[in-house]
Amino acid sequence: MRRARARKARGTAGGPAAKVDEHNMAASTCIRCGHTSFEMAESAITGLRFKRDFLQCSRCGGVVGVIEADNLNARLDAIEERLKVLNSPSRARPFAR
Numbered sequence: 001m002r003r004a005r006a007r008k009a010r011g012t013a014g015g016p017a018a019k020v021d022e023h024n025m026a027a028s029t030c031i032r033c034g035h036t037s038f039e040m041a042e043s044a045i046t047g048l049r050f051k052r053d054f055l056q057c058s059r060c061g062g063v064v065g066v067i068e069a070d071n072l073n074a075r076l077d078a079i080e081e082r083l084k085v086l087n088s089p090s091r092a093r094p095f096a097r
Contacts, residue, residue: 032062 027036037058044051055065 028064030057030060030062030064033057033060035059038064 028038029036030038035057038055039058041054041056042051043054050068053067054063055067056063
């Protein structure tokens with residue numbers, strides 16, 4: 001019983017307890033160093049065709065997740081911006097014959 005309470009106080013599986021902010025919401029923490037700030041870093045992986053974005057700890061660089069860098073949403077955003085430029089009224093248009 002005593003060990004179970006100690007384990008519960010420390011966190012799941014004996015790891016560090018989740019940090020809790022002023023609103024009692026658990027904050028994401030790095031599993032390697034316990035830091036709570038993260039960043040995206042683009043990198044190429046040998047054998048893969050597309051680059052990947054790594055979500056990593058901003059202190060120790062421990063990787064938390066990986067997503068495709070050249071994703072569909074980014075492509076659609078770029079197409080949308082090009083269409084806005086093409087359809088803008090300030091763009092000079094040749095006269096129709």
